[in-house]
Amino acid sequence: MPLLDVRNLRTYFHTRGGITRAVDGVSFHVDKGETLGIVGESGSGKSVTCYSMMGLIPQPPGRIEGGEAIFGGTDLLSCSDEELRSIRGRRVAMIFQDPMTSLNPFMRVEDQLIEPLMIHQDISKADAIKRAIESLEEVGVPEAEKRIRSYPHEFSGGMRQRVMIAMALITKPELLIADEPTTALDVTVQAQILELIANLQKERGMAVVLISHDLGVVAGAADRIMVMYSGKVVETGETESVFYNPRHPYNRALQKSIPSLQQKGEELYTIPGMPPDPTQIVEGCAFAPRCEFADEACKSGLYELKASASEHATSCKRTQNKEIILTPNANG
Amino acid sequence: MDDNSFLQVKDLKTHFSIEKGLLFRRQVGSVKAVDGVSLTLARGEILGLVGESGCGKSTLGRSILQLVKQKSGSVTLDGKELTAITGKSLRSSRADFQMIFQDPYASLNPRMTIYDTLSEALQSHKEIPSSEVSAAVGSLMTKVGLSPRFMRKYPHEFSGGQRQRIAIARALAVEPKLIVADEPVSALDVSIQSQIINLLAKLSREMDLTLIFISHDLSVVKHISDRIAVMYLGNIVEIGPAEEVFHNPLHPYTKALVSAIPVPDPKKEKERKRILLSGDPPSPINPPVGCAFHPRCPHVEEECKKARPELEPFNGKSQAACVRLQALNTNSI
Numbered sequence: 001m002p003l004l005d006v007r008n009l010r011t012y013f014h015t016r017g018g019i020t021r022a023v024d025g026v027s028f029h030v031d032k033g034e035t036l037g038i039v040g041e042s043g044s045g046k047s048v049t050c051y052s053m054m055g056l057i058p059q060p061p062g063r064i065e066g067g068e069a070i071f072g073g074t075d076l077l078s079c080s081d082e083e084l085r086s087i088r089g090r091r092v093a094m095i096f097q098d099p100m101t102s103l104n105p106f107m108r109v110e111d112q113l114i115e116p117l118m119i120h121q122d123i124s125k126a127d128a129i130k131r132a133i134e135s136l137e138e139v140g141v142p143e144a145e146k147r148i149r150s151y152p153h154e155f156s157g158g159m160r161q162r163v164m165i166a167m168a169l170i171t172k173p174e175l176l177i178a179d180e181p182t183t184a185l186d187v188t189v190q191a192q193i194l195e196l197i198a199n200l201q202k203e204r205g206m207a208v209v210l211i212s213h214d215l216g217v218v219a220g221a222a223d224r225i226m227v228m229y230s231g232k233v234v235e236t237g238e239t240e241s242v243f244y245n246p247r248h249p250y251n252r253a254l255q256k257s258i259p260s261l262q263q264k265g266e267e268l269y270t271i272p273g274m275p276p277d278p279t280q281i282v283e284g285c286a287f288a289p290r291c292e293f294a295d296e297a298c299k300s301g302l303y304e305l306k307a308s309a310s311e312h313a314t315s316c317k318r319t320q321n322k323e324i325i326l327t328p329n330a331n332g
Numbered sequence: 333m334d335d336n337s338f339l340q341v342k343d344l345k346t347h348f349s350i351e352k353g354l355l356f357r358r359q360v361g362s363v364k365a366v367d368g369v370s371l372t373l374a375r376g377e378i379l380g381l382v383g384e385s386g387c388g389k390s391t392l393g394r395s396i397l398q399l400v401k402q403k404s405g406s407v408t409l410d411g412k413e414l415t416a417i418t419g420k421s422l423r424s425s426r427a428d429f430q431m432i433f434q435d436p437y438a439s440l441n442p443r444m445t446i447y448d449t450l451s452e453a454l455q456s457h458k459e460i461p462s463s464e465v466s467a468a469v470g471s472l473m474t475k476v477g478l479s480p481r482f483m484r485k486y487p488h489e490f491s492g493g494q495r496q497r498i499a500i501a502r503a504l505a506v507e508p509k510l511i512v513a514d515e516p517v518s519a520l521d522v523s524i525q526s527q528i529i530n531l532l533a534k535l536s537r538e539m540d541l542t543l544i545f546i547s548h549d550l551s552v553v554k555h556i557s558d559r560i561a562v563m564y565l566g567n568i569v570e571i572g573p574a575e576e577v578f579h580n581p582l583h584p585y586t587k588a589l590v591s592a593i594p595v596p597d598p599k600k601e602k603e604r605k606r607i608l609l610s611g612d613p614p615s616p617i618n619p620p621v622g623c624a625f626h627p628r629c630p631h632v633e634e635e636c637k638k639a640r641p642e643l644e645p646f647n648g649k650s651q652a653a654c655v656r657l658q659a660l661n662t663n664s665i
């Protein structure tokens with residue numbers, strides 16, 4: 001049984017401008033100890049997917065319209081607030097895209113770090129502080145003993161990110177949801193943090209959901225990858241397979257846009273067109289208007305993930321029907 | 333130093349004091365965020381500024397723009413010494429230099445429509461007859477690749493990339509000569525990153541805009557920059573033409589930085605040899621004596637612990653601050 005099993009999750013925002021179908025029928029699972037990478041365009045619903053499971057969607061305007069997210073036998077979407085609170089922050093922890101959203105600017109880092117321990121565990125304050133200092137040291141905050149007394153704004157962006165990672169890991173969660181955990185960090189530190197997460201994962205059997213727009217990060221860290229576009233999963237499979245045998249044109253276009261694979265001086269490749277307006281219901285495949293392989297048939301019908309024998313699934317009908325075969329990018 | 337330089341930074345130091353005590357605050361130390369940086373930029377040049385988190389990139393950018401007061405040193409922009417002027421004359425110079433922030437979510441007022449935000453910026457700069465404001469806002473939006481029909485929308489109705497375009501449009505509204513973009517694409521996905529990079533490159537070309545592009549991602553900076561400066565703990569440790577720094581790094585820290593760039597290819601990524609740095613990032617409160625990088629440097633020797641090395645030229649192309657610069661780079665070519 002997977003550690004987390006999400007089925008047909010739908011989260012909409014009801015705003016003045018219409019209904020945003022931020023997450024529209026997303027299903028996936030995460031096994032104990034594995035890393036699932038989520039990639040996809042900005043606004044494709046990666047964060048909302050994770051926020052929904054954590055009970056962090058502002059309601060209104062947000063509403064979870066349907067689906068379930070079973071974690072260790074409990075449906076996170078329908079369980080009581082109390083049950084959710086006891087799971088969140090203890091068995092499932094989240095690292096946010098923007099550290100300032102989860103750090104309280106008016107509280108010393110120390111008090112914020114020990115809070116989850118004091119709430120969820122039977123531990124003295126002195127011991128909690130000791131644990132907090134250790135966890136700061138683990139994520140590489142220098143002079144942890146001194147700096148634990150600081151306020152969040154006294155740290156640089158990257159150091160704040162480490163503080164947040166320390167806070168997420170302090171209760172030794174079974175599942176870590178990391179939303180762009182290293183975007184603010186330089187590559188040498190990023191490498192250290194990813195290694196740290198990987199080690200904790202090995203030691204504790206922790207599972208990780210890693211959201212990143214950096215395909216390089218995902219390439220190195222993820223066992224499986226899920227590609228999202230416009231509120232839906234368009235491709236999912238094992239990491240190597242998703243990179244070397246792309247099965248959805250969006251995935252291929254995404255890989256083609258990676259700056260580091262392109263020559264200096266040239267204009268960087270960008271996916272033509274604009275992302276769809278999330279308040280409009282799109283007939284057919286949402287990527288079709290920007291897709292170089294689309295034909296008339298792509299503009300109608302329902303698009304669903306279908307797996308081939310290799311468990312590598314795509315929602316692209318033309319790939320499913322073998323009308324097109326996508327070539328991997330030239331970097332291979 | 334070259335008198336034609338457009339931006340000149342001389343031995344700039346910005347320190348933050350650390351205070352203790354509730355009633356009687358006393359200074360117990362200081363964070364040497366920027367600790368003696370000198371730089372010269374030509375008009376229209378794009379400089380990429382990279383380095384570890386906390387090394388002082390944002391503080392350097394903010395000090396150049398006088399958003400934070402330096403401890404010593406000078407900044408001269410287009411012949412005007414910014415560090416010497418204050419109050420009203422500084423405020424009137426502000427239009428010459430603008431900053432774009434990493435987080436387009438936080439830097440835009442959520443209660444103002446795009447029209448409000450941009451018209452306010454335009455009108456703060458010069459008087460525009462009210463009948464022409466709408467057209468001016470529209471042309472600004474077109475310049476950054478946004479359709480003017482979105483004028484009446486609020487920031488939350490836009491995607492991250494679109495919001496960053498709005499922030500860029502707002503910066504351009506006052507016709508600045510210098511822009512410091514602090515991690516302008518770090519929060520965006522690759523395709524939109526590329527759009528913003530293409531846009532900034534184009535604007536800089538067309539408007540002869542001088543640009544300091546801060547990022548922790550060397551591979552992003554490489555594309556847009558004429559030169560790249562690498563910072564470590566408050567100092568520039570290497571500076572040179574973008575391709576040179578990327579393909580032929582001189583300083584051991586730059587070498588580690590280049591080697592750690594993730595490769596978007598799972599097999600290569602797993603086999604890749606990284607120079608893994610040992611030890612913790614140093615504290616800017618008690619920087620190591622001598623070369624600030626020496627506690628983590630794989631090539632450290634006794635002499636590295638004595639005095640802080642100065643930037644010295646190498647190859648006629650780049651400059652790096654390393655006592656062992658010659659020894660480390662001569663035989664490896």
Ligand SMILES: Nc1ncnc2c1ncn2[C@@H]1O[C@H](COP(=O)(O)OP(=O)(O)OP(=O)(O)O)[C@@H](O)[C@H]1O
Pocket residue numbers: 013015020021022040041042043044045046047048049058061062097213278488489490492519521
């Ligand atoms: N509080 C909200 N109110 C209205 N719409 C929202 C809200 N939060 C998210 N959305 C919308 O939901 C959609 C999905 O957003 P989400 O933040 O999940 O994207 P993402 O894939 O995480 O993008 P990014 O890579 O930029 O972080 C977007 O269209 C966004 O505008």
Ligand SMILES: Nc1ncnc2c1ncn2[C@@H]1O[C@H](COP(=O)(O)OP(=O)(O)OP(=O)(O)O)[C@@H](O)[C@H]1O
Pocket residue numbers: 153154155156157158159184348349363364365383384385386387388389390391392548616
């Ligand atoms: N207002 C402040 N008060 C005290 N210390 C500060 C302040 N702003 C920055 N610092 C400190 O100065 C140093 C440099 O910070 P800065 O934000 O310039 O780094 P950075 O290179 O931009 O890092 P990042 O990549 O994480 O954004 C850090 O040690 C930081 O903690």
Ligand SMILES: [Mg+2]
Pocket residue numbers: 046047048097179
């Ligand atoms: Mg997100």
Ligand SMILES: [Mg+2]
Pocket residue numbers: 157389390391514
């Ligand atoms: Mg910064």
